[in-house]
Amino acid sequence: MLKLFTEDFWDAIARLILRNKITILICIVLATILLSLNWKNMRFTNTEANLLPDDHEVNLTYNKFLDIFGEEGNLIIIGVKDPSLFTVEKLNAWNQLADSFKSSPAVESVVSIKDLQNLVKDTEHEKFVLKPFITDSVSSKADIDKLQNDLFKKYPFYDGFLFNKETKTVRTAVYLKKDIVNTAARKNYVLKDFIPKVEAFEDAYNLDVRASGMPYIRTLNAQNIIDEIGLFLLAALVVTSLIFFFFFRSFRATFISIIVVCIGVMWTFGILGFLQYEITVLTALIPPLIIVIGIPNCIFLINKYQHEVKLHGNKVKSLQRVITKVGNATLMTNVTTASGFATFILTESKLLKEFGIVASLSILSIFILCLLIIPIIYTFLPYPKDRHLQHLNRRWIGGFVNWMEHMVRHRRITIYVTSLILLIASMIGVYQIKISGSLIEDMPQKSEFVKDIRFFEDEFNGIMPVEIMIDTKRKKGVMKRSTLKRMNDIEELIVEIPELSKPISVVGLVKYSKQAYYNGNTKYYQLPTAQENSFIMSYAKNSTTDSDINLLKNFVDSTGQYGRITTFMKDIGTDKMERIEENLRTKIDKVFPKERYDVTMTGKALVFQKGTKYLVKNLVISLSLAIVLIALFMAYMFKSGKMIIISLIPNLLPLLITAGLMGYLGVPLKPSTILVFSIAFGISVDDTIHFLAKYRQELQANKWKIKISVYNALRETGVSMFYTSIVLFFGFSVFTISSFGGTVALGALVSATLLFAMLANLLLLPSLLLSLERNIANKKEFKKPAINVIPKEDKNKITKN
Structure with missing residues (x-):
């Protein structure tokens, strides 16, 4: 191992490179071609960045929830806040837009104003039946006035989900099929079907339609990442090349450096494809990073070559000294840089591990390319001209050195x-530093989809799902009155928290059932009493035999053992999120006896917040390891x-x-x-x-x-x-x-x-x-x-x- 750093070793490397230059260039070309064949394996991530290890307790809880209730992040919403929507033409067009979504094979279901059903008591058959508020379409202003009166004043069950009765904001919910949410099919649907339909509707009816939901946000955010890769590559190449040219005043040297770093970028993409890693918000940074790190390598090598040529005029001797003198130093500096990135491999985060592996391999690759290509190319070129060497005696640089x-x-x-x-x-x-667990903070703040997120936060208190899953430990335990009452207590606390939206659960359906039993009287929108429970619930149970009006399917699992309370959270800081979680857990522990219930909190908002804290802890450890590793390297070297x-x-x-x-x-x-x-x-x-x-x-x-x-x-x-x-x-x-x-x-x-x-x-x-x-x-x-x-x-x- 020690021989790797001796002068004899680097003398041998110099001779090997300069005597076999054609063979080495051919090998570089072949390696570039082979790596480029792996580009086809590159793919952009279709899932959110999971910052936690797969076996982490938070991930296990979330995955258990998904196993029971399925993918929770499959909701896309569109909304309009405009009084002119409540005209015959525009409201019918809004409902037709919702109907057009239903025809897509990517869509599981759509819920719009037209799809809202009035729960009505069928006394003859002792069950509830559903009757639409809008049978086909609205035909007059009177129909619209009646609809608004019914929805905004008589049926609190729908308030906060499909409309805001205070601001008259209306929205439509589009549920994607759960098996396509984390695939490329989601992207194709959102970009090629959903968005064009919404834009056409906006243009036709002069309405400002807002869109959001996790599938929508993830798609547009990922598209921005894709768009920026090319921008970063071009900007990094232009900026570093201009600075290089400013220092060296040589088109030849600048062009050589551009060739080297471009090949380095090609190798980076090849490494990504070969390892079959997804391109994430982190790995997307590596190609421009290679340009930024590769140019200094070129500076050291070319500066040394020009310095040697000016000193004694022997080109071959100069190139040999470039390799023997700068090669070892450049190797050491690239190894330390790669080590800084490689420490990410030691974290338990898949996202960071992949970033660390690709970055460290790419940095070592750009070192090899610089060491091989630059000396070889200069063997074919004439001596540098005097004007190319003038930077070695530039006065302002001398002034800077004198000042130091x-x-x-x-x-x-x-x-x-x-x-x-x-x-x-x-x-x-x-x-004074704080930790942020915001899903939205790093997204493009000036983009329309982020503005739409803020819109829905204002109107409906958030779009990031938080789930509370109740395991009653017995079949059909959710529909017991004692369980429903406990769930209602939790919902009352959620309503009092301004950062959370109105909760959705089977409790609301049961309250709606009692209201329907009393012929729609709003004062009966509440849980049934013990006396009422038996006959009202018998109506509800009779209703569930009809699959078309299965009121419980989204809120209770098929066995009736598990129930869920769904709410949506605003984009808030980690501190607030932790306080809210603590308040909810305190209430849950008080309301649900642990010997009878197993209650867990999960959802994408909480998973991301926990992942951020976990990642910060692991990265502090990673930085500490980097410091120790480089300290040991310095001790060994000196x-x-x-x-x-x-x-x-x-x-x-x-x-x-x-x-x-x-x-x-x-x-x-x-x-x-x-x-x-x-x-x-x-x-x-x-x-x-x-x-x-x-x-x-x-x-x-x-x-x-x-x-x-x-x-x-x-x-x-x-x-x-x-x-x-x-x-x-x-x-x-x-x-x-x-x-x-x-x-x-x-x-x-x-x-x-x-x-x-x-x-x-x-x-x-x-x-x-x-x-x-x-x-x-x-x-x-x-x-x-x-x-x-x-x-x-x-x-x-x-x-x-």
């Missing part, structure tokens, strides 16, 4: 005081315990500063923002490795004189570190053009962290070495490190101070 050196020489106290102030301020900000502390300080401080900013700016911890720390730490430590490796080499060349070694290392590595940090800063800033809040936060926070990390590595790290490193400079183990990141041959360019 001046600060380290004369302003170390200022650097320390500033760092301490930032540390204290950041710690205060960290305590053979010095104190070097671990010195190297970690300038990389941990930027993470704390970023966390503090999140607290002050109100950016919550969530799956997208917690990724920032592992990604930024894995990348920022690269600069530390470059600087410390050069510093150690300078110590050996300058007879362990600390000051000379630090300043020489600063001048030697400062330019490359500045170049790569600027590319990374603007490269990650590309993600801020996203319409997804989480992606914007990821791009902005990683960019800021990397900028802080560059300054810390160029100012704080050298200052710490000058202040604390005296007793390390003479250590035997530091003189003979385990890994030679930069070969000794570089010592002929040392400048004395």
Whole structure:
């Protein structure tokens, strides 16, 4: 293993690459073709991101609910808040639109105003029968007035579900077939059938139709992810290429870098297809990430080649030195970056595991491509022109390096005081960070479907389902009066919670049955008394023999053992959600004796909230593992315990500063923002490795004189570190053009962290070495490190101070 890092090994690699360039290029082409054949296996996810392990208790509870009642996220709703809807023409058209949905093979059922049934007592047969409010269509204003009077004033059972009696908002419910909800068929129906019909209706009748529901939201959200992949790739390529060209002023070098990173992106898609992973909101970020991370590799290699050519003019010797001198250092930095991503593999989240595997493999792939393609292509090209080498002596870069050196020489106290102030301020900000479990927060806030979510939250108190499942532990236990009364107590609490919608359950049907038994009198919309229960329920039971009017099928399982209370939650923060859950559980524990009932809370809203908290906990562990892993790597590389502390300080401080900013700016911890720390730490430590490796080499060349070694290392590595940090800063800033809040936060926070990390590595790290490193400079183990990141041959360019 150690031979992998020796100079002889890299000399052999250089000879192998330069002597077999045609064969290597052919192998790269073949590998690219083979990986591209796997593109056909790529597919975009049709399900929500499940942040919890499959065997987690929350997932097991949710899956048990699905086994009993089926998929709960199959509801699409459309709504209109417009008085002009209640005209003959428009109301009939609204009902015809609902009827048109029924003909689709993807639709299980549709419930609209036309489908509403009036429960009527049939005394002769001692059962309830259903009679439609609208037999065929409305024909006059009088029909509409009667309909509004009946629905809005006489039948509270339907209020809060298909209409809001206060605002006169009306909606239609479209239930998709449960077996297509998590398949591509859902996407095809929503995009190619449902949306065109709604848009045609809007245009024809000048009505603003709002649409929502989990299948609808998931489809449009996934489509936005697909649309943004190309945008990110193009933006990342353009931005990084422009910065590269600004630094090098060479179309040739820029074009070569573009070729390399484009092949890297092709390999990334090939890896995704080969592993048959779905493209999620996270894996969609990897291709542009490879461009952003690949360009700095190109900068290091091409900058070194041009520097060598300018030094001695021998092209072959220059390319050999590029591989032997920069190859090992670039390998180390790419390994640490890949390690930062690979720590996600250690989490129990499938979403993060796949992201970590693909990202780490892709980063190592782009390193291999850079190391092979760039030296080989330059063997076929003429010497760089003088204007291509002018950037090596650019005055403003020299001014930047001189400023850094001046600060380290004369302003170390200022650097320390500033760092301490930032540390204290950041710690205060960290305590202000909140955790977010919002399903909607990271979605495109300016999109119409998010605006529609807010609309339905205002009108019907939410669209994210929360389910309470009651196991009575005996058949037909749900319809017992004692159970119904207990369920009613829970529903009364739900009604009092403004963040929850009016609950739907068998309790409402039983109340409606009593109202129907008393000929529709609204004051009897309540649970039957013990005396009334037997004869009213006998009517209801007689009614269930007719499958067309089976009143209980959606609220009670076929055995009658399990019942459900369904409510919908607004998009609220984790803190509020936890308080609501705690209040409900307290009431449930009080109302339902545990020896007689087993009551569980589940639903997509709660599953996502629990998943977010679980993910934050796991990602903190992942970041800790990344820090430990890289610390061990630094210890192995430099053979010095104190070097671990010195190297970690300038990389941990930027993470704390970023966390503090999140607290002050109100950016919550969530799956997208917690990724920032592992990604930024894995990348920022690269600069530390470059600087410390050069510093150690300078110590050996300058007879362990600390000051000379630090300043020489600063001048030697400062330019490359500045170049790569600027590319990374603007490269990650590309993600801020996203319409997804989480992606914007990821791009902005990683960019800021990397900028802080560059300054810390160029100012704080050298200052710490000058202040604390005296007793390390003479250590035997530091003189003979385990890994030679930069070969000794570089010592002929040392400048004395």
